[in-house]
Amino acid sequence: MTTRTSEPTAVATRALAPDLARGFMLLFIALANSHYFLRGTSVLGGYPRDGSPVDSAVTWLISTFVDGRAFPMFGLLFGYGVARIVSRQEDSTPRSVRRLLWRRSLALVVIGSLHALLLYVGDILAAYGVLLFVGAWMARWKDRSLLLTAALFLVLVSLPGGESSTISTDPPDGALLPADLLTMVVERAQTAPYIALLGPLGFMCPFAAGLWAGRRRILEQPERYRALLRVTASVGLGAAVLGAQPISLMLAGVVRVPDRPAQELIGPLHDATGVLGGFGYAAAVSLLALRLGNRRGSVVNAIAATGQRSMTCYLVQSVIWTLVFTPFLLDLSGTLTVTTTALLALATWTGTVLLAHQMHRRGHRGPFEVLARRVTYGRRVRAGRVQPS
Numbered sequence: 001m002t003t004r005t006s007e008p009t010a011v012a013t014r015a016l017a018p019d020l021a022r023g024f025m026l027l028f029i030a031l032a033n034s035h036y037f038l039r040g041t042s043v044l045g046g047y048p049r050d051g052s053p054v055d056s057a058v059t060w061l062i063s064t065f066v067d068g069r070a071f072p073m074f075g076l077l078f079g080y081g082v083a084r085i086v087s088r089q090e091d092s093t094p095r096s097v098r099r100l101l102w103r104r105s106l107a108l109v110v111i112g113s114l115h116a117l118l119l120y121v122g123d124i125l126a127a128y129g130v131l132l133f134v135g136a137w138m139a140r141w142k143d144r145s146l147l148l149t150a151a152l153f154l155v156l157v158s159l160p161g162g163e164s165s166t167i168s169t170d171p172p173d174g175a176l177l178p179a180d181l182l183t184m185v186v187e188r189a190q191t192a193p194y195i196a197l198l199g200p201l202g203f204m205c206p207f208a209a210g211l212w213a214g215r216r217r218i219l220e221q222p223e224r225y226r227a228l229l230r231v232t233a234s235v236g237l238g239a240a241v242l243g244a245q246p247i248s249l250m251l252a253g254v255v256r257v258p259d260r261p262a263q264e265l266i267g268p269l270h271d272a273t274g275v276l277g278g279f280g281y282a283a284a285v286s287l288l289a290l291r292l293g294n295r296r297g298s299v300v301n302a303i304a305a306t307g308q309r310s311m312t313c314y315l316v317q318s319v320i321w322t323l324v325f326t327p328f329l330l331d332l333s334g335t336l337t338v339t340t341t342a343l344l345a346l347a348t349w350t351g352t353v354l355l356a357h358q359m360h361r362r363g364h365r366g367p368f369e370v371l372a373r374r375v376t377y378g379r380r381v382r383a384g385r386v387q388p389s
Contacts, residue, residue: 014308015220017289020300021282022077022307026352028070030317030345031062033122037172037325038341039334045167045251047338055338060252062342064244068271071124072278075203078128079135079210080219086139087215094140100376101136105129107375109196111311111368116192117185119318121175123192125311127199131207134200138211146212153205158272160264167247167263172333179327205275219282222290229283236280243273298357305360306353312366313352320348 040048047059082101089097112126138146175191178184200207218225246266249255258266292300306313324344325333336344359366365373 015217015289016292016296016300016304017219017222017286018077018080019304019307020289021073021219021285022310023303023305023313023353023356024285024307025070025073025077025281026306026310026313026317027346027349028066029074029314030349031066031342032070033120033317034321034341034345034348035062035338036122037176037321037333038336038338039171039177042169043171044169044257045247047251049253051338056252056254058339058342060248060254062338063248063251064241068244068274069240069277069281071203072206072275073281074124074278075206076210076213076278076282078131078203079207079212080214081210082132082135082139082207083211083214084217097139098136101132101139104372104376105132105136107372108132111372112196113192115315115318116195117188119315119322121188121191122195123318124199125314126192126196127203130196131200131203135207135211138208141211143212143215146208150205150208150212153201153208154272154275157202157205157275158268160268166260166267167250167257177325177327177333181328202271206278209279219286219289222286226287226290229287232283233280233287236276236278236283238280239273240277240280243269243276246270301360302353302357306356309356309359309366309369311368311372313356315368316352316355317348320344 036046038046038048040050042049045063047063048055051059085101085104086097089100092100106129108125108129110129112123112129115125116123138149141149173187174183175187178187213219216225218228222229247270250257250266257263296304322329324330324336327333356366
């Protein structure tokens with residue numbers, strides 16, 4: 001067997017659904033991350049409790065449809081993408097494929113660690129890198145093993161977990177809102193490795209399911225899996241909405257905060273149904289892509305272009321959070337409300353969509369996508385083509 005490494009997929013030949021899903025979900029990532037910067041006289045689950053009725057309504061919307069639902073979808077798409085990378089290495093030995101994935105893992109860990117240290121301590125890129133280090137072995141597992149692994153970790157996140165299952169009442173800490181540069185470096189250097197090493201446990205279920213789905217190209221060929229996608233979308237999104245209500249109504253102030261034993265039940269319920277919701281969102285976007293067919297307007301193309309540059313756009317979001325919320329910069333964490341922060345997240349996402357669309361029209365990939373591909377494949381990637389370096 002030869003060890004030749006196949007090239008990454010050119011932009012012109014990429015399927016719409018995965019890119020559209022990534023682009024759309026970056027809006028949810030912005031909504032999910034930004035409210036954790038807010039301060040208030042009382043904080044519950046990352047939301048100030050002293051807001052207006054409009055803030056309560058926005059809190060209910062985000063905690064029902066976004067929190068714990070966007071990241072599982074990205075985990076699914078991450079596994080899906082890894083499966084597609086492996087499928088393109090048919091002429092390579094298993095060892096060379098693992099090395100290729102480990103190089104990508106290293107790129108994610110390095111970029112994510114710098115991101116966590118300099119911009120946003122809640123980085124997920126390093127966690128994905130750690131997950132991929134293990135996932136390089138999983139990529140060759142049999143389907144049954146992947147599905148059993150996904151089911152096992154779904155059960156694990158459903159179990160009451162003591163202190164980790166209770167609803168946090170802590171305000172933003174020094175790692176999230178550092179008072180100065182020294183505090184930022186010290187606090188984040190302690191917190192970031194913890195997130196990078198434990199984060200993969202929460203992503204394992206969608207990652208394994210994504211590997212399985214990627215082998216079958218389910219999101220790229222929705223016409224073949226229409227029934228499966230419809231069931232997944234309806235059941236997954238239905239479970240996500242219903243399973244979120246105990247937490248969402250509590251965070252919105254509609255019902256009182258329950259005692260600790262009840263919190264240890266409803267917390268895992270919110271997380272587990274969020275994983276199903278991530279699957280449901282991916283299926284729904286795939287069905288939307290099928291319905292659109294070749295009728296792609298400028299909005300769809302722009303969101304897909306954002307998905308093609310998801311790492312760059314994700315990092316741009318963190319630049320905005322750093323400028324707006326850091327105490328020694330604009331320091332608006334005590335000024336903005338849940339509603340105005342959601343509007344900021346929407347504006348930030350819209351800005352990245354416009355930026356990605358312009359980059360697409362000019363034939364430029366995102367700089368961090370180019371870097372990751374350069375490390376992974378050892379080639380220079382430009383305008384959808386791979387050129388030997």
